Amino acid sequence: MKKTVSMLFVFFVLLNCGELTRKPNERSENTSSENPKEAQVNEFAIVIHGGAGTILKENLSDEKEAEYRAKLEEAIRVGYTILEEGGTSLDAVEKTINVLEDSPLFNAGKGAVFTNAETNELDASIMDGSNLNAGASAGTKTVKNPINLARKIMENSPHVMMAGDGAETYAKEQGLELVSPEYFYVENRMQSLKRVKEKDAQKESDNASAFYDATIKDSKFGTVGCVALDKNGNLAAGTSTGGMTNKRYGRIGDVPIIGAGNYANNATCAISGTGWGEFFIRATVAHDISALIEYKGVSLKEAANEVIQKKVPALGGDGGIIAVDKYGNMEMNFNTAGMYRAAMNDKGELVIGIFKE
């Protein structure tokens, strides 16, 4: 009896101290003022990528490099303006990605790579960090801007992911712009497919590693992505891609898989990835980075390093991520030769990069 009474006493003391009622978020807010690394760095911020891979200075003419830089700047300024005017991170992410999807320079929307069957099959996803709502579409062939479809799926349907014909039907019902498959045709993407197929044919056996050797080595990924923090503290992430050149058998990569190529959570950060999708799925790249912050309390940089510089390469994969955390810290982290990327802080300072520094 005495024991029960004293246990009850301890319980109520703890309850009054808030130890049993405090939610994890409240705990991290309480500690943020004590920890300088958790101070608000930017009221709002935006980061974009246009794919990672074997992007080398010697393979890119000055003219082409200038074209990439100009398009990255055009895209990020669209999102930046939305955020500066008090718009939502979701709008900033969607509209910024639209600019990249409409450019043939990137492997998303117009400019998507070709499958083995010489078709273009596009994947995209978007996530709202304020409520963990998410939308994704996979393998669409006629939706002009797949990121718009991902957002409609997130906001107007009870589902998270739609694929193939069903996704196209839903896009039509939602009044999204559809195009004929020829819209996506870009000559240099077709030439890339032919080169990859030739390499493939030179291989003696058709085992998985030979296929991947021919398909992936020396490849440039080219997916596009955007992450943003808005003035209301809401994070959002979006990613859009044509997938990987010469993909077969209805292959779907990491981009439409929430937690692999894309993730956003107001409690931690927003992440968009680009790279060898199979490894990003197996390493649950985007969610892993968020989880390291949420459960281990590490910084965004430490979390990104752990996953991109250690976990993914240890499995044999490569690629990179862009991210912004709830404090406005921005991160562009890759283990490839280069990654098309740009970032803007709340003072409007712009950084654009392509190669490793």
Ligand code: ASP
């Ligand atoms: N991650 C994409 C995929 O595997 C490719 C890319 O990043 O370009 O589908």
